[in-house]
Every structure is written in structure tokens, then in C-alpha cells.
Amino acid sequence: MKMMTIGKAAGKAGVGVETVRFYERQGLIEQPPKPINGGYRDYPEETVLRIRFIRQAQELGFSLREIAELLSLNADPSTDCADVRERAQGKLMEVERKIAQLDRMRLALERLIAACPGQGALKACSIIEALKGGEGVAAKPTQDKETTP
Amino acid sequence: MKMMTIGKAAGKAGVGVETVRFYERQGLIEQPPKPINGGYRDYPEETVLRIRFIRQAQELGFSLREIAELLSLNADPSTDCADVRERAQGKLMEVERKIAQLDRMRLALERLIAACPGQGALKACSIIEALKGGEGVAAKPTQDKETTP
DNA sequence: CTTGACACCGTACTATTATACGGAGTGTAG
DNA sequence: CTACACTCCGTATAATAGTACGGTGTCAAG
Structure with a gap:
């Protein structure tokens, strides 16, 4: 099965690898778990969509904090x-x-x-x-x- | 005649004095000339409008550089x-x-x-x-x- | 099995957009 | 005429949003 590394995910989203890591640190996207036996993380397609959403929302004048709020609306169907x-x-x-x-x-x-x-x-x-x-x-x-x- | 100091202008525009100075340094607004005999600068109403425009445009996702471009469209009926x-x-x-x-x-x-x-x-x-x-x-x-x- | 590209991770640096500070000068209300 | 708020100006610090770097680990093609 095809594995999406952080570089692939970043490329598909149109940002740099460092930006992805930055968004992870900010809690805007979830960092996939590191495989048990070490190795590279596998990024889901959803991460790409989230990153693209973040960039678009930024162009519309939302700060990362506000974007986190927008994303939180999406995230919890349980809350x-x-x-x-x-x-x-x-x-x-x-x-x-x-x-x-x-x-x-x-x-x-x-x-x-x-x-x-x-x-x-x-x-x-x-x-x-x-x-x-x-x-x-x-x-x-x-x-x-x-x-x- | 009523004199509009930088503090008055800032207040009317809804920003701090330091922000006005910052915009002056960035060339987004013109610094009124210092009176010949020293003393305080007198800000025209137009400055207040410009500052308000800048803040609004920022909320719409424009950077100060882009806002400068927008303002430059306005500025020169001669060019x-x-x-x-x-x-x-x-x-x-x-x-x-x-x-x-x-x-x-x-x-x-x-x-x-x-x-x-x-x-x-x-x-x-x-x-x-x-x-x-x-x-x-x-x-x-x-x-x-x-x-x- | 080596080599080259990429992942991982921590830390450091940069750009943009302000905000704060400090000392000297100015204007005005009392 | 004095007290106090405010201006002026230069420099310093901060918050946000990245971007770069350097050392080590991993993968896969040759």
C-alpha cells in the first residue's frame, strides 16, 4: 500500500515540510503516530485537505488561532x-x-x-x-x- | 482652528499612537510636516480615513505591502x-x-x-x-x- | 552493501506587524 | 508659572507565522 510521507503530504498541499511540522506543533493538524518499529510516519489524505484549508483561510484574513476555532467546529460531532x-x-x-x-x-x-x-x-x-x-x-x-x- | 495631534488621529482611527508612527515609517501614510517653529504635527482627517482603510483591508487578508498597492491606485490621478x-x-x-x-x-x-x-x-x-x-x-x-x- | 534522498527532531534564525521604553521638548489648565 | 499630559524620536522587545540548519536515522535503487 502506498505510504504518504511528510514530504509527499507537504508537496500535495503546496507547502514546505517545515510548515507541516509547524502546524503540528500548533495543534492545527494531528501528527500521525510513529510506526512501532520506528521508521517514517504515514500521513492520511485528510492532513493534506486540512493544510489546504488552513492556507485558504489565511488568505481570507483568519489567523491560525481563528482557523483552529474553525477547524474545531468540524472536528467534534460528539461534543x-x-x-x-x-x-x-x-x-x-x-x-x-x-x-x-x-x-x-x-x-x-x-x-x-x-x-x-x-x-x-x-x-x-x-x-x-x-x-x-x-x-x-x-x-x-x-x-x-x-x-x- | 482645531489641531489634530497624533494621539487624536490615532484615537479616531482606533489604533495606538505607535501604530500610526509605524505606518508612517512604512510609507503607508504621510507624516505631516513639523511646524516651522517646532511643536506638534497637525494630522489631516484623511490620515484617519487611511488608517481605518488599512485596518479593514488587513481583516480581509491583505498584507501591508498589498495595502500599499491598493492605496497607490487611489493616490495618483496624474500617473x-x-x-x-x-x-x-x-x-x-x-x-x-x-x-x-x-x-x-x-x-x-x-x-x-x-x-x-x-x-x-x-x-x-x-x-x-x-x-x-x-x-x-x-x-x-x-x-x-x-x-x- | 553502499549511496543518496529523504525523515526525524531540536534549536536557531527571519520577516512581518506591531508595542514598549526612555529622555527631552511642548502645550495647556489651574 | 508650574504640573501633567502629551509629542517626538530612537531604539528595544514581542507575537505571529514561518524557514533554515545540523546531526542522526531510514529506505530503496543500483
């Missing part, structure tokens, strides 16, 4: 369902917020592209305006007390 | 329009890819939440499957040569 549900709902809200923000950015970029070759009136569309609404979850800005007495 | 347009189109594709990925994750989370309280058949929906399609731009996985000779 308290209501708890998983609640955490999933939190993540869902986060995801929806990101989608909304990206959609604003998409619109801004589209406007920018549209405005570009037509006339010189490029000044009209500011990328910065794109993400105006939808505050991040933490660290609210201090209120600007209006000079309107 | 070569075709170039700006091209870069904007690249960013747009990136944004659309992210949206698609997040949409998959959203669906997976919704399925997870829906599957949760009904029956114990939670096993059915794997978060990991959510991001299957849509490879990241770089680092393609090595091809798994099928054992089908």
Missing part, C-alpha cells in the same frame, strides 16, 4: 451541539462581514476601472471610501465630539 | 492611467476570488448550523470541504500522479 452551533454562528457573522467589506472594495475597484480610460475625472472614486461602513469588531474609534453646540 | 487600470484589475480579481471563497465558507457554516440541532447527523458537513475549489494564486500543489497505469 455539545449547542456550543458548536453558537461558535459557528459567530464565525458566520464574521464571514458575512468580510463578504460585505470585500463587496464594497469590489465596487470601488470596478468604479475605478470604469472611470479610468473614459475621462481624466479619476479623482471621483476613492478606494479609501470603499470600506467606510462596517466597523471592525474590536477597537472602536474614539468619538469625534462634533463642534456643534 | 499613467493604463497602469493604474491594470493594477486595479489584478486587485479586482483577487477580491473576487476572496469573495467566492468566503461564500463557500458561509455556505458550509450555514449547513453546519442547520444540521446541528435537528439530528445527530452532524458528520455530513465538513468545513474543510468548503474551500476546495479556487486555488490560491501561488504555490500549486504537486501533482498527485494517479496509480492508474
Whole structure:
């Protein structure tokens, strides 16, 4: 039977061997047991999928800690369902917020592209305006007390 | 006239003073000139907007380097329009890819939440499957040569 | 049975993104 | 005019996410 060593697994997932080991140390993926008689570990296909998930999620702005939380939703069909549900709902809200923000950015970029070759009136569309609404979850800005007495 | 010191600007943007200085050093925001007779710098409102944009974009998975690229699209109505347009189109594709990925994750989370309280058949929906399609731009996985000779 | 590529493992180094510290200067409320 | 908070600037330290290195062990092709 074909044996998947760490190098093969890393290759299939598109990362380096050291990265796989790093994720193991962080508890993001499980290290397969070392064969009883010594020798090389055999990685299951699932590890490859997990690593790919991790990389994709990173590109979407999740930290490894957050990704661990996402993966934990997946991992335990045995654990308290209501708890998983609640955490999933939190993540869902986060995801929806990101989608909304990206959609604003998409619109801004589209406007920018549209405005570009037509006339010189490029000044009209500011990328910065794109993400105006939808505050991040933490660290609210201090209120600007209006000079309107 | 009201003067916005670095602390005020940082507060309005929801970051610390040190972070503002850091962004200045990175060239993400411009440091206002020091008043001729010494004293404190006066930050324009635009700086606050830029900082907020930076934080939002970071949550969407852009690095500071990428954010600098995004901001540069905004900055120069004078520069070569075709170039700006091209870069904007690249960013747009990136944004659309992210949206698609997040949409998959959203669906997976919704399925997870829906599957949760009904029956114990939670096993059915794997978060990991959510991001299957849509490879990241770089680092393609090595091809798994099928054992089908 | 040797040789070369890779696994194993611990430790060290790097890049990115901040945060903290310390000493001197500045602005303002009382 | 003094106390206190805040700015300024340079340097130091930290957290996150890897990446590299070096010595030893293992496997498999020739």
C-alpha cells in the first residue's frame, strides 16, 4: 500500500515540510503516530485537505488561532451541539462581514476601472471610501465630539 | 482652528499612537510636516480615513505591502492611467476570488448550523470541504500522479 | 552493501506587524 | 508659572507565522 510521507503530504498541499511540522506543533493538524518499529510516519489524505484549508483561510484574513476555532467546529460531532452551533454562528457573522467589506472594495475597484480610460475625472472614486461602513469588531474609534453646540 | 495631534488621529482611527508612527515609517501614510517653529504635527482627517482603510483591508487578508498597492491606485490621478487600470484589475480579481471563497465558507457554516440541532447527523458537513475549489494564486500543489497505469 | 534522498527532531534564525521604553521638548489648565 | 499630559524620536522587545540548519536515522535503487 502506498505510504504518504511528510514530504509527499507537504508537496500535495503546496507547502514546505517545515510548515507541516509547524502546524503540528500548533495543534492545527494531528501528527500521525510513529510506526512501532520506528521508521517514517504515514500521513492520511485528510492532513493534506486540512493544510489546504488552513492556507485558504489565511488568505481570507483568519489567523491560525481563528482557523483552529474553525477547524474545531468540524472536528467534534460528539461534543455539545449547542456550543458548536453558537461558535459557528459567530464565525458566520464574521464571514458575512468580510463578504460585505470585500463587496464594497469590489465596487470601488470596478468604479475605478470604469472611470479610468473614459475621462481624466479619476479623482471621483476613492478606494479609501470603499470600506467606510462596517466597523471592525474590536477597537472602536474614539468619538469625534462634533463642534456643534 | 482645531489641531489634530497624533494621539487624536490615532484615537479616531482606533489604533495606538505607535501604530500610526509605524505606518508612517512604512510609507503607508504621510507624516505631516513639523511646524516651522517646532511643536506638534497637525494630522489631516484623511490620515484617519487611511488608517481605518488599512485596518479593514488587513481583516480581509491583505498584507501591508498589498495595502500599499491598493492605496497607490487611489493616490495618483496624474500617473499613467493604463497602469493604474491594470493594477486595479489584478486587485479586482483577487477580491473576487476572496469573495467566492468566503461564500463557500458561509455556505458550509450555514449547513453546519442547520444540521446541528435537528439530528445527530452532524458528520455530513465538513468545513474543510468548503474551500476546495479556487486555488490560491501561488504555490500549486504537486501533482498527485494517479496509480492508474 | 553502499549511496543518496529523504525523515526525524531540536534549536536557531527571519520577516512581518506591531508595542514598549526612555529622555527631552511642548502645550495647556489651574 | 508650574504640573501633567502629551509629542517626538530612537531604539528595544514581542507575537505571529514561518524557514533554515545540523546531526542522526531510514529506505530503496543500483
